[in-house]
Amino acid sequence: MAGHHKILIIGGGAAGITVAASLQRHGVRAGDIAIVEPSDTHYYQPAFTLVGAGLFDMDKTRRSTDTLIPPGVTRIAASASTFAPDGNSVTLSTGETLTYDYLVVATGLKLDWDKVEGLSAALGHDGVCSNYSPTHVTYTLDCIKSLKPGGRAVFTQPPLPFKCPGAPQKIVYLTVDDLRRQGIRDRVEVEYYVHAPVIFGVPFFARQLVKIAEACGVKVFYQHNLVAVDSKAKTATFEIVGGEKQGQRIAVPYDMLHVSPPQSPPDAIKSSPLANAAGWVEVNQNSMQHVRHANVFSLGDVASTPNSKTAAAVRKQAPVVVRNILKLMHGATVENGYDGYASCPLTTANGKAIIAEFVYGGKVTPTLPLLDPGQQRWLGWWIKKSFLPVLYWNYMLRGHEWFPRHNTAFKEPAA
Ligand SMILES: Cc1cc2nc3c(=O)[nH]c(=O)nc-3n(C[C@H](O)[C@H](O)[C@H](O)COP(=O)(O)OP(=O)(O)OC[C@H]3O[C@@H](n4cnc5c(N)ncnc54)[C@H](O)[C@@H]3O)c2cc1C
Numbered sequence: 001m002a003g004h005h006k007i008l009i010i011g012g013g014a015a016g017i018t019v020a021a022s023l024q025r026h027g028v029r030a031g032d033i034a035i036v037e038p039s040d041t042h043y044y045q046p047a048f049t050l051v052g053a054g055l056f057d058m059d060k061t062r063r064s065t066d067t068l069i070p071p072g073v074t075r076i077a078a079s080a081s082t083f084a085p086d087g088n089s090v091t092l093s094t095g096e097t098l099t100y101d102y103l104v105v106a107t108g109l110k111l112d113w114d115k116v117e118g119l120s121a122a123l124g125h126d127g128v129c130s131n132y133s134p135t136h137v138t139y140t141l142d143c144i145k146s147l148k149p150g151g152r153a154v155f156t157q158p159p160l161p162f163k164c165p166g167a168p169q170k171i172v173y174l175t176v177d178d179l180r181r182q183g184i185r186d187r188v189e190v191e192y193y194v195h196a197p198v199i200f201g202v203p204f205f206a207r208q209l210v211k212i213a214e215a216c217g218v219k220v221f222y223q224h225n226l227v228a229v230d231s232k233a234k235t236a237t238f239e240i241v242g243g244e245k246q247g248q249r250i251a252v253p254y255d256m257l258h259v260s261p262p263q264s265p266p267d268a269i270k271s272s273p274l275a276n277a278a279g280w281v282e283v284n285q286n287s288m289q290h291v292r293h294a295n296v297f298s299l300g301d302v303a304s305t306p307n308s309k310t311a312a313a314v315r316k317q318a319p320v321v322v323r324n325i326l327k328l329m330h331g332a333t334v335e336n337g338y339d340g341y342a343s344c345p346l347t348t349a350n351g352k353a354i355i356a357e358f359v360y361g362g363k364v365t366p367t368l369p370l371l372d373p374g375q376q377r378w379l380g381w382w383i384k385k386s387f388l389p390v391l392y393w394n395y396m397l398r399g400h401e402w403f404p405r406h407n408t409a410f411k412e413p414a415a
Contacts, residue, residue, distance in 0.1 A: 005034040007325065008100035010080045010090065012037030012065055014045075014311045014397070015106035015300030018318040021070045021399025026326055030072025036092065038079040040065050043134050044392055046311055046345075049167055050385060052131040052140030052258075053174035055350060060389070062134075068397055080107070083272040085293040102325050105274060105281045105298040107266050109163060109309070115262040122231035123259070130259045131171055132163075143256040144175050149187035151255035154236055156226045157194040158262045163301050163309040165201055166344040166356065168194075168260035169209065175258075176216040177349040190217065191252070193224040193238055201308070202362040204412050205346065205354065208374045212348050224250075226259065269302055280304035285360070286336035288321045295328065297321045305340070307360065311392065312343035319401045341365065341406055345384035346376075353380030357406050365406040373410075 007023060009016045012035040020033050042065045050056035069075045078092040089099045111132055113120045122128040129140040147153055153175055157168035172192050179185040192213065199213065199220060200206040213220050223242035227249070230237070235251045264270070270279035274290060281298035282291050285305040290296035299317040301309040320337035327334055340360030345353045354376050359365050366373040 004099045005074070006032035006100070007034075007102045007104065008090065008098055009033065009035045009104040009106060011035075011106035011108060011300070011302070012039075012069065012075065013042065013106065013108050013300065014392075015108075015314045015318065016104070017042070017068050017070070017397050018314060018399065019104055019106065019299070019321055020073050021397060022318055022322045022401060023325070023399070024070050024073070025399040025401075026322060028326075030070060031074075033070075034074040034076055034098070035069060036076045036078060036080050036090070036098070037065055038077060038093070040077070042068055044389055046164070046384075046392070047389060048131045048134070048137045049164075049170045049174070049347060051137050052129070052171050053144070053178065053347075053350070054141040055174070056385065058138055063393070070399070079268070081268055083268070083274050085273055085290075085296055088295070101295065102328065103293075103296045104321060104325075105269070105296065105302060106300045107269060107302045109301040110264045110266045112262040112264045115264075116226050116259070117228035118231065119226075119229045119259060119261065122229045126231045127234060127255055128229060128231055128257045128259065130261065131167060132259075132261055140171065140258060143258070144178050147179065147184070147188050147256055149184050152189040152191065152253060153256040153258070154252055154254040155190075155192045155258045156236070156260055157192070157196070158260050159195045159225060160201075161309055162260060162263040164344060165308040165310075165342070166346045169199065169213075170347045171258055172218055173212065173216060173348045174350060175256075176218065181350075185217070189219070191219045191221065193221045193226065193236075193252070195223065195225045195241060197222050197242055200356075202356065202358045202364065203415075204362075204364045204374060205356045205358075207415060208354060208376075209346065212376070229257065229259070265302060274298070276304050278304070284336075285340065286320075286338050287324055287334045288317055288338060289324060289334050297325065305338070307340040308342035308344060308358075310342045310344060311396075312357075313341060315396050315403070316341040318396075339408065345380055345388070347381065347384060348376045351378055351381050352376040353384050355380045355383060359406070359408065363408070364410055364412050365408050366410055367404050367406045369407070372413075
């Protein structure tokens with residue numbers, strides 16, 4: 001569908017739909033908004049961690065995209081191929097060209113399975129699983145249940161950036177808990193290979209997680225990057241990326257291999273004039289406005305902002321994008337408003353989670369008053385499993401914006 005749209009949104013995932021719904025709530029006519037989105041299925045990805053552990057129904061993570069597009073907003077079922085921001089135009093996979101007054105880029109990121117030799121072919125059988133893959137997420141549970149005494153479960157964390165900073169390790173703790181309940185925890189090795197030199201990027205939560213991994217008997221190997229999977233031999237090859245052994249490779253045998261894949265900007269973004277040197281849409285980290293093209297905004301996983309890539313971040317970025325587009329429409333200047341907020345419910349067992357909330361610089365900013373944010377609690381589990389899905393489907397994707405403020409004045413207890 002060629003044509004001109006006042007506000008053109010590229011990507012109808014968590015960010016694109018939230019922005020469209022919120023624009024409507026602020027009085028923008030639905031007919032002035034169009035969303036380019038190729039996929040007919042929308043996933044609530046944060047629940048994939050629970051699905052992989054057999055603790056959430058996969059059917060409840062997916063809905064038809066068309067049922068989520070706000071009424072009257074045009075959905076164009078195609079993907080954006082090229083961007084020409086100097087001419088305010090986008091070319092689609094269909095070959096058609098669209099023009100716009102304001103552009104919002106919300107394509108998410110690309111799961112780069114092919115960056116690991118043998119991984120694409122290995123995924124989904126013979127013990128190789130990933131909660132990151134909607135197609136194979138339910139296979140994670142099969143792998144957990146297939147572990148036998150004497151077996152080894154291996155988990156990986158890719159180089160940054162990747163979506164949901166806790167997802168690679170949440171499934172480690174849920175697997176340990178499952179093995180405990182099966183009565184075989186002591187007889188299965190659980191190993192976690194992390195690309196970074198730390199277990200989590202925010203020191204306050206990292207300290208808690210190191211203790212939890214230790215208490216769970218998980219062996220953590222830092223600065224190890226998965227480079228190859230041999231599904232016939234059932235070995236994973238890691239390259240050591242720091243320290244004295246930097247550059248060496250080790251082959252690790254596994255019975256279960258849970259992979260969190262490397263993640264990259266989508267090709268159409270990387271090759272566009274909107275990208276920074278790393279390939280992400282180059283926006284101001286507080287206003288979400290493009291640094292070279294004033295009528296272009298970006299949010300969510302594809303934006304260059306150095307926050308943790310989460311749906312929680314999208315919830316706080318979307319109102320800033322919407323407010324700033326409205327300001328430009330009324331001849332005003334944009335304002336800063338996003339402080340880098342992200343939240344990651346760290347599921348440490350079936351029935352327990354730490355709600356990690358933080359802003360730029362790794363500053364801890366809890367929303368719940370009085371409670372120590374570093375503690376694992378049933379309340380955190382309830383928030384993750386029951387509250388956040390409802391918040392996502394019924395509140396955020398419908399463009400509601402009010403939420404209790406996270407406490408930016410919180411003082412961390414001394415380490
Ligand atoms: C296993 C897992 C666990 C997670 N856990 C959590 C959690 O606990 N808490 C949390 O807050 N977040 C979590 N997340 C992260 C969260 O799901 C993402 O950060 C969020 O979905 C980002 O929203 P987005 O709109 O940027 O991207 P997405 O929701 O991925 O949507 C991007 C959309 O853009 C479309 N698209 C792609 N390319 C194009 C193109 N060229 N043209 C047009 N459209 C395009 C795609 O089809 C897609 O619909 C998790 C993610 C995973 C995978």
